[in-house]
C-alpha cells in the first residue's frame with residue numbers, strides 16, 4: 001500500500017499521483033489550459049459550460065471564513081513539550097508522568113482586539129494558546145501574556161469586547177488605544193483597573209513573540225491518582241528573557257512593518273534559532289486558598305510568586321513553521337474545556353463561561369461540529385466515539401453500532417472505561433441560585449497598587465505616559481476624570497502624573513471602593529470575609 005505523504009498538520013499532501021506536477025481540478029482532472037476561459041470563437045462570449053473556470057472561481061469566492069471574534073490576528077508554530085520533572089504527586093495526567101518524554105504541541109500567539117489585518121505591535125494583551133497532543137487526548141492551555149484579566153465574570157465578556165472593538169457607528173478605532181468606548185467601559189468597571197496597569201505597562205508592547213511570558217490566568221486543579229486535588233496556576237517563562245519596545249518604537253514599527261512579530265518568529269525558526277519556554281506551576285492547597293488575601297477564583301488577581309514559588313516542570317521548544325497558514329494557524333481551535341484526566345476546572349466564573357464560549361464560536365467559525373476532524377485539531381491518540389454525520393464528517397463510526405450500550409460483541413464499537421476515563425474532581429458545592437458577585441471579589445485596587453509599586457522608575461514613567469496618551473485621545477472629559485478617580489486609589493504618584501499630563505489641575509475625588517482594600521483590614525477580618 002502506498003504510504004500517505006502527510007504535511008506537518010497531519011493532512012495528506014496534495015499530489016496528482018503519477019501525474020505529479022500537473023495542475024488538476026478539485027475532482028482530479030488534469031487541466032490543459034489554466035489561463036483562458038472557454039469561449040465561442042477567439043473573441044466570443046464565455047460559455048457557461050466552462051466547468052473548469054466555474055469551479056476555480058467558485059472556490060475562490062468561498063475562500064474566507066469568519067475571523068475569530070477576538071484574537072483574530074495570530075501566528076502559529078509547531079513544537080514539542082519535554083517534561084523535566086514528573087509530578088505524579090500532584091497529577092495523574094499522562095503528560096506529567098515520565099521525565100524526558102516529549103509531547104507534540106501547536107502554539108498560537110495573537111493580539112486580542114485588532115482584526116486579522118491589524119498591525120502586530122499594537123498596545124494589547126497577547127494570546128498565548130498551546131495545544132498539547134497528549135496520549136490521553138488534547139489539552140489546551142489557552143492563556144495570555146499577562147497573569148490577570150479585565151473582568152471577573154464571563155457575563156461581561158461581550159461588553160468588554162464590544163467596547164474595545166471599533167465603535168458600531170464609525171467603525172474606528174481598530175485598536176484598544178485611543179478609544180472612548182473602551183475607557184468608558186473600563187472606568188465604569190473598577191474590576192478592570194488592575195489589568196489596565198498591565199496593559200499600560202511595557203508588557204503590552206513586546207519586542208517579539210519570543211520575549212513574552214505566558215499565563216493560564218485562572219486557577220485550575222491538578223488531581224493525582226488517589227483523587228487528591230491541588231490548586232494550580234500555570235506559567236510560561238521565556239528562556240530568551242522578557243523584552244519590550246517603547247511606544248515610539250512601536251508606532252514606527254507598525255508603520256514600517258505591520259508584520260514585525262510574525263516575520264520575527266518565522267525568521268528565527270527558519271534560521272534554527274528555536275524559542276523555548278519553561279512551563280512552571282504554582283501549586284497550593286485548600287488551606288492556602290482559604291487564607292490568601294484574595295479569592296483564588298477571581299481572575300483579576302494573581303498569586304505572588306514570593307508567596308507560592310513557581311516550580312519548573314518542563315520546557316516547550318518551538319521548532320517548526322507551518323506548511324500552510326490557513327490550514328493550521330487559521331483553522332486551529334483552542335478551547336479551555338479541552339482538558340485531560342489529572343487536570344480539572346475550578347469554579348472561576350470567567351473560566352466556566354469560557355468553557356461554553358470557545359466550542360460554540362468555533363462551531364460557527366469552522367462550519368459545523370466536525371472541526372476536530374481537521375488535522376491540526378485532531379488528537380494524535382486513538383479516537384473512538386459514536387458521534388456521526390454533520391457537515392464534512394470524515395470519521396464516522398465503522399460497522400453496525402452507532403449507539404451504546406449495545407450487545408454486539410464483535411461489532412459493538414468502543415466501550416466506556418472507568419479505569420482510565422476522565423472523572424471530574426468530586427468537589428462539594430452548596431448554595432442557593434443567585435446572581436450576586438461574591439464579596440471576596442470586591443477589592444479592585446490593592447493588587448493594582450502592588451503592581452505599580454513593583455515597577456522601576458522607568459517602567460512607572462512608561463505606565464503613566466501610556467495612560468496619559470490613551471486618555472488624552474478620549475473626547476469626553478467625564479471619562480478621563482472617572483478614570484483618574486480610579487487611579488487615585490492605585491497610587492497618588494500615578495494619578496498626579498496622569499492628571500498633569502492631561503492638564504487636569506483639580507483632581508476628582510477618589511472612586512469609592514466597593515469595599516475597603518482587603519490588605520488594609522486586620523488579618524482576622526479579611527479572613528472572615530473570605531470565608532463567608
Ligand code: HEM
Pocket residue numbers: 067068069070071074108109110126127128129142143144148149153154157216217218299332333334350353354357358361362365
Ligand atoms: C480566543 C485567551 C477570556 C472567548 C482566545 C484566544 C486566546 C484567548 C489565547 C486565541 C485562541 C487562538 O489562538 O485561536 C483568553 C484568556 C481569557 C479569555 C486568557 C481570560 C482569562 C475569554 C472569555 C470569553 C472568551 C471570558 C468568553 C466568555 C473567546 C473567543 C475566542 C477567544 C470566542 C475566539 C475563539 C476562536 O474563534 O477560535 N481567547 N480569553 N475569552 N476567546 Fe478568549
